[in-house]
Amino acid sequence: MMLVLTIGEVTKAPIEQSYQAALPPEHARSSYVALGSLTYHVSSIIASLTVTMGAFFSSYVITGIVFVVGITGAIIFYFILPQLEERKKSHDTLMKNKGA
Structure with a gap:
């Protein structure tokens, strides 16, 4: 299992x-990168909360909460991915035209 997780993280x-380097405008790139690193901290908070809630709720409830959070993230990603791809393609095209 850890091998699969390691490969996932490496890729x-x-x-x-x-994406973090290509999508934001030049003047706001550092803000976007900082905001992108915030996802790690938010995920740590969610993980800590589920451990704490484990003292009060059954493992089934905690499993349900983690499942709902995961599905919510997947749904959000599903809806924003096409927009991200479009923005990245337009950025790549712009950079090719600048270099040519």
């Missing part, structure tokens, strides 16, 4: 950094 990081 996710460069793609995520590529």
